[in-house]
Amino acid sequence: MYKDEMIQVHQFLVYMLKYLIDDEEIEKNCKDYISLKINPHHIHRTKAEHKKAIFVLCKTISEVVANKDPGSIPPNVSNTLDDLIKRTEKEINYA
Numbered sequence: 001m002y003k004d005e006m007i008q009v010h011q012f013l014v015y016m017l018k019y020l021i022d023d024e025e026i027e028k029n030c031k032d033y034i035s036l037k038i039n040p041h042h043i044h045r046t047k048a049e050h051k052k053a054i055f056v057l058c059k060t061i062s063e064v065v066a067n068k069d070p071g072s073i074p075p076n077v078s079n080t081l082d083d084l085i086k087r088t089e090k091e092i093n094y095a
Contacts, residue, residue: 003047010050011040013057020064029064032056052088055081 001009021029033056038045059081066073 003050006047006050006054007040007043010054010057013054013061014040017057017061017064020061020068030060033060046092048088048091052085052092055084055088059085 017030017033018026027034033053036049036053036056038049038053040050059078062073062077062081066075066078
């Protein structure tokens with residue numbers, strides 16, 4: 001996937017997250033994403049950094065959905081996303 005496509009996916013996931021949770025819950029649920037200090041409009045950041053942000057957002061969204069509707073998302077989804085986040089961190093460190 002090209003970098004500009006990743007940025008578009010990143011933006012879509014941010015919109016989805018904002019749709020799913022209220023503004024006051026964002027800080028509580030999105031600590032990992034906020035700590036990355038990367039937003040879709042940060043086009044100067046690397047492709048790997050946007051990729052990590054996408055995986056962190058996916059994990060957060062899956063946890064929010066699982067909390068709202070228990071049993072809707074298997075717990076191994078979160079574990080798999082954790083693995084992907086760790087792999088992406090290695091990519092960032094090698095760059």
